[in-house]
Amino acid sequence: MIHALTLILACQLAGEALTRFFGWPAPGPVLGMALLFALMLASARLAALVTPTGEGILRHLSLLFVPAGVGVVGHLQQLGAYGLGFALVLVVSTVLALAVGAGAFVAVARLTGDKGDRDA
């Protein structure tokens, strides 16, 4: 577990260092994710090592958003006069993005003769 945790943190650290160094718009952890993925592709042993710990962290991914969510409550009045307008924008735009995104996925999957992963 300590090995897996070290590997994950090292990937994040390398990701943070690289984005800072090159001034990339991608955040450090996203680059760290790409890095860890590359390492797992390179070594199946490493993939097996990191899987249980990583899945443990991800099992309660929701929990990790709670502190930031509590921070939002204090800032709700910042929405100010536009509160209702913002609410409308967020709900409509999110519903549209979900519907169009999933619709595009299904449509292109059908066009390319992809039947999904019934076998997986």
Next chain:
Amino acid sequence: MREFAEIWSYLAASPLIWLSATLIAYLIGDALAQAAGRAPLVNPVLVAVILLAALLWGTQTSYATYFEGAQFVHFLLGPATVALAIPLWHQRHAVRRAFLPVCAALLAGSVTAVLSALAIGYALGLSPQLLATLAPKSTTAPVALGISESLGGSPTLTAVLVILTGMIGAIVVTPLMNALRIRDWRARGFAVGVAAHGIGTARAFQVNPQAGAFAGIGMALNAMLTAFLAPWALGLFL
């Protein structure tokens, strides 16, 4: 026996109490969500946030004090993002097979998220600064803040909009996809990752592991695409 106020003033100053409170609030939220059969509206994050906000308000505790304890949980967002490589690796063959649908859904979902938000905001008469604040709302928080800042928006307000978008997406996705009769877990997961970043991804993992893996990819790819897309899209409305 010591006075309660004395014990409280000692505990309230240490990170332990708010770290514990965060975990307990989440466990209550998760238990309620389970009892409700994972009904979308009983979202564990939403329940925990409401409980903790009420507790902070009731005890007159500042967010800064709360965050001294909660930061240990908050910190794990970084490693968790890195760990998204793991489901991606396990689903790598499924992802490679779905290369074209993934590209199409990324482009369609990302463009829709940015353009629809700007168009509705513009129609409601939001100022250019508020539009810049709104543009990256579907992107994962650290990227969204950077985009907002570089466009001349307000990063703190963007953070609020990002979290709210995530919660809306996590609540809406299941009933919406059922209504649209989209049953492909890959499509459902990928779309919620693009539209509602990590909070949507967390919801996807609760529903189906394949949906979760595709949501993680959607979130990561959308973060990169929006960084390029948002300045262009904002230019259309200025």
